[in-house]
Amino acid sequence: MTAAIHPFRQSTGADAAVRLRGVSRRFSGRTVLGEVSLDFAPGEFVALIGKSGSGKSTLLRALAGLDDGVEGEGTIEVPADRSVLFQDSRLLPWKTVLQNAVFGLRLPDADRRGRAALADVGLSGREDAWPNALSGGEQQRVALARSLVRQPRLLLADEPFGALDALTRIRMHELVFRLIGQHGPMVLLVTHDVDEAIKLADRVLVMEDGRIVLDRQVGLPHPRPRDGRVDALRADLLAALGVVDAV
Amino acid sequence: MTLFDHALDAQALIGSRAREAPARAAARPPRLAPGKLPPGAILFGPLALVAIWELASAVGWLSPRFLAAPSTAIVTGYELLVGGTLADHFLASAFRAYLGLGIGVALGLALALAAGLSRIGEASIDGLVQIKRAIPTLALIPLAILWLGIGEAMKIALIATSVLVPVYINTHAALRGIDIRHVELARSVGLSRADFLREVALPGALPGFFTGLRLAVTTCWTALVVLEQINTSEGIGYLMNRARDYGQTDIIVVGLAIYAILGLASDFAVRSWERRTLSYRKALAS
Secondary structure (H helix, E strand, C coil): CCCCCCCEEEECCCCCCCEEEEEEEEECCEEEEEEEEEECCCCCEEEEEECCCCCHHHHHHHHHCCCCCCEEEEEEEEECCEEEECCCCCCCCCCCHHHHHCCCCCCCCHHHHHHHHHHHCCCCCCCCCCHHHCCHHHHHHHHHHHHHCCCCCEEEEECCCCCCCHHHHHHHHHHHHHHHHHHCCEEEEEECCHHHHHHHCCEEEEEECCEEEEEEECCCCCCCCCCHHHHHHHHHHHHHCCCCCCC | CCHHHHHHHHHHHHHCHHHHHHHHHHHCCCCCCCCCCCCCHHHHHHHHHHHHHHHHHHCCCCCCCCCCCHHHHHHHHHHHHHHCHHHHHHHHHHHHHHHHHHHHHHHHHHHHHHHHHCHHHHHHHHHHHHHHHHCCHHHHHHHHHHHHCCCHHHHHHHHHHHHHHHHHHHHHHHHHCCCHHHHHHHHHCCCCHHHHHHHHHHHHHHHHHHHHHHHHHHHHHHHHHHHCCCCCCCCHHHHHHHHHHHCCHHHHHHHHHHHHHHHHHHHHHHHHHHHHHCHHHHHHHC
């Protein structure tokens, strides 16, 4: 057994980096992540796509520092200021919307920041509501406010739109894109949705069997042009995922 | 056929309602679950029982030596109350029950926290409480009498030990069953251990504590009834025992009614406290 605590450096300041060198992880002998090396450019929005079980969530959890006890090697350097946006909103039912938004934030003006973050996600006036009284989309917006209120240098989003209905998802895309444009953190978005990745990210990684098999800059303006360039990129990504879209 | 035609047809149907009624009843799916009761309807059963009981006593089917009529019991209860003895007995019983309950709940909660939040606590406490759970409180009476005598201390100690168990079991289970996703969230926002306990673990265990508390209230009255049969000179149990010796079934009925009222009132108090504290759970209905 390898030591359960992996080399994990947290840097602070404006030039805090995301740097992975030879990161591998194994669950009961099965390699889930194999020798991943990766750097993020400042402010880069990176989407990580892959089939279920390809290791994309394992990579995100390794970056979040939530994987102690997992066997593996390699060094990871991430900003100390980072937050995680989970697939489920993970709001604490016994805290109000505002208390959830500022959960763990130890600043004298936490309340003011929380209110501003809730206003950003369109939830002004719901500060004192209980999470149970909100719809699924609203709950996920509170979770988004909670992850942005601490102004992270790195936002780790693990399929954050996966549980939302199609219309709410479109609205969340717009919201996330706008807010991330304002805050400017590096983003790792784990998703299984190729179109979501193309729509939001600067760079798309395709993962298969624990390795990054395709690393592609999108290089298209926002909003994405409705022409062959998006289709070509989509076809490339789907091919890397081993999917043929025949319909 | 237009919508308007449908409307005309509907009017025609109303005209021939009598003929159409069976067909319409068949078209509607049957109501499978019983409907909701109007408020207060739950009192129907108890009131009907009292009415039948009173009637049976009035026509002489129930002899007062076998069971006193409800009206006799009410008169007796009133006389005891005016005479001053009932209030003293009532207070003696309530004091025993609530002191035992308070001590037991505090102990159960403290043990549950120690066992639920630390490994050494779990290792030293949990096994002991599980063993205590397997021993009925009543089986401890002989030993408790030898240690503490036959006075108040023995009664309160036994009530406390029997109350401790449900509070411990439910609070401990809730602390152990904390949502792993909330633990991850707390780690991802960098919560300290103390903050985690205060903001996540304890509020998360509160519903379990309330379940334990409601069971504890019931347990406390049960234990009280048994213990008041042993060497008491004050309390509802003493009143009932003495009444048995003289064949006064009306006083026995008064005692039973007081136990019922105390039990129901305590449960109601705990439930309304729980509703207020856990108000976030009902938010869906709003």
